[in-house]
Amino acid sequence: MTPTDHWAAVAQRLGTDLFLDLQPDPTLSAHGRGAQLRRSLTTELRAAISDGRLPAGTQLPPYRSLAADLGVARGTVSAAYAELIAEGWLTARQGSGTVVAHTSTPSVLPNTRRKPDGPTHDFSLGAPTPSLFPRSDWIAATRVAITDAPHSAFGPGDPQGNYELREELSRYLARVRGVRTSPDNIVLTTSVHSALVSLCSNAVDGALAVEAFNMPFHRASIEAAGTPTLPIPIDRDGADVDTLSDGAYSDARAVLLTPSHQFPTGVALSPGRRAAVVAHARSRGMYIVEDDYDGELRYDREPIGALQGLAPDCVIYTGSVSKSLSPAVRTAWLVVPDAVVEPLVAAKGPREPDASIVDQLVLTQLIRTGAYDRHIRRSRQFYRKRRDHLVARLRDVGVDTGGVSAGLHIVLPCRPDAEDELLATAWRAGFLVFGLSQFRHPTAPPDGRGGIVVGFGSPPDSSFNADIDALAGLLAAFT
Template sequence: MADSWANSTDLHLDLSGPGGLRERLTRALREAVRTGRLAPGTRLPPYRALAADLGIARNTVADAYGELVAEGWLAARQGSGTRVALRTEPPRPRQRRPTPAAPLQGPRHNLSQGQPDAAEFPRAAWLASARRALTSAPNAAFGPGDPRGRPELRRELADYLARARGVRADADHIVVCSGFSHALRLLGPLLPRTTAVEAYGLAFHRGLLTGAGIRAVPLAIDDHGARVAELPATGAGAVLLTPAHQFPTGGPLHPLRRAAAVDWARDSGGLVVEDDYDGEFRYDRQPVGAVQGLDPEHVLYLGSVSKSLSPAVRLGWMVLPDRLVDGVLAAKGEREAWASALDQLTLADFIGSGGYDRHVRRMRQHYRRRRDQLVATLAERAPHVRVTGIAAGLHAVLELPPGTEPAAVAAARRAGLALDGLAAFRHPDSTMPAADGLVVGYSTPPEHAFANAVAALCRVLPPG
């Protein structure tokens, strides 16, 4: 044979060496079983299929199978084909390995922030969109990916974001990414070397900026959001804001401050980076549109489906000022290396068919019920604890008496509760007064466990 390695169904057989063809095939199959490449119970290809793959006579394969059945390596039963026998020669001794430690058990109740209810993923609707997208996808979708993202998704995003979030953009100014963190990594080389961030936020995001050589300076916040009037004093050339729902304290950026942030960017040539991480979920207030709508050339808008749909989808987007498009595309490279084209096409269909809107409306009601249940239970069992930041989003902040947060967090961990204290989100260089509190996510626990999770939370709160 021209090639000593012949490809069979799900296995490779080396037919080189001395002897006739049947002898070499028998030896190759025996070796594959002996070494474990063919595990006990594995079904072998039919005579005809293996003979066609190897380019040999069917009788040669049948004879080899028969010999190995007689030796006990293989087993043949009518109607189930030929399989590797469940009992072969004793395995060779293996080197002893240390017994791994038992895996650590997860929390009994997960009240972590930032995670949607995984059980509510719209499987049937997503599958229907995937089928339609796959059926209608152009052949080019199965080639190297465009770093901008699929045009179908960018067009749908432009329409959806304009309608639902007040974003001003066309498809040419949208670049698809795999989520907010990916967006920050791409933007790192393009942002000013000093960038302001809210004094309370995710340390992981600050770390991404620092890793890109950016000095992330804190900007104080209060009940009206970031104190943008203090931006000139920070020396920053850009600011990262969560204006629709400050993370983690929960309030929207006051309208006057929204306008002031844009005025600062215009006057200084700076840039506002808008993180719209959960803008679709609002309950007791009118929708708050994107700051980007005030000035698309000075506000960079970032969003994703990680809260609205699922972090497993791994899709996000950047709505970029014209001057940043080429730089972001250069950072991504010539081909899309992160976001699956098929997932992009599916999301495009999901948005265009109305499935995304229906899912968001349904989840808005679902999370509102969760929030109301949390608030009602706390009012009954811990009336001394003030609950804030609940007009929107997927988490609440429980304000605690000064000095009690560390003990409450420790008690929660002992009780098997996963949650965070406010201190975990505080910028280490911030000079604003620290506040004690717990950040409680009400979207993560499964429906049947939510009441018990809230009850367990009440038991670890400091007394009034």
């Protein structure tokens, strides 16, 4: 038996760690202190069982171990255990140790407050279907990644992120998104949100131009970091980047775009505007921040390549696995020009402060073995069928959808003056949907459009068809 095996066996025998507050009177005699310690120990154990700190079935430490931890005589602990066994609080069997009895009844009732009821029909945005998570692949990748990882992988993490993942990402992003980069120009983060906040705090010295429709919590965090935001109009060709030449944007030092699938309107930035915004950025010495929103989830054709491939010198590219895998996997990335690497890494400090290095190791293995690619292809097929079913069902009741065939949400256009009434009716009926106006920049002028934004990844498989039928029935009354 190895030393590791020995100590693992010892630890297993020692049972649960306990915090017990024993404060004997130091003025008592040795005999008096012993009796008081036994009473205190019995009272503390009884209270821990009563208030649920020691649930039924919890194994207590052997009396020798607990006596050593508390600095009391073994007989004191043995007597306390014996008293609680006699009262029915504990049970003891040969070879099984001492455990909290299942018949013990806590004196404090558990919290019986009900959790708030969720929506009847959940059409949340940006939420992949949880049942699609590749559990088997994740488990297999975890086993290999943890087994093969060097000991150093479990020490303080590199603030730039695991190097092997950055290597795999540089190859993967080049292959599927046309991104041109190297591992040294990738900084790993926990989310696109944290990436944007870090950029604005450490790399954008001035205002940030943003699309007139965008994610409010991204915008709020960016502004809280001290970076003003200036809205750019959106039309059928995406962000109207020609407006960046106006004097109103003279303070902008960067522009944030979702060119592959604009959130939430669903349009893609046209080729002409892609070239125009790159030319403008280079002439003004500003950065383009590309949020590759839904870049991998295009259904009507091959995914549009990343804007970064046109101009690695002035485009900062960010993405994550929150929709391709799950928001529970806290891994995202920034692909940045040379000048931006050092300030971002310095801001994170000498070691990784937030991200899970273990998740990074597992994702590395998923990409390396092709399991991630296979999952993306399965997901793309799955979500395309969902979107096609949703679009066809809504067309049956006279509702057309907007945007390109991509992503995990669609926009159902409506008159601006009907949006509030439709939203209120939907919410009363238990639908979690969103109004297009909720995503409009507060200083952007009205553009004569309204709509309802519906996520089709979030409904569970078991109720998806029923949820779609209910949505169609709701909308039929407003056509």
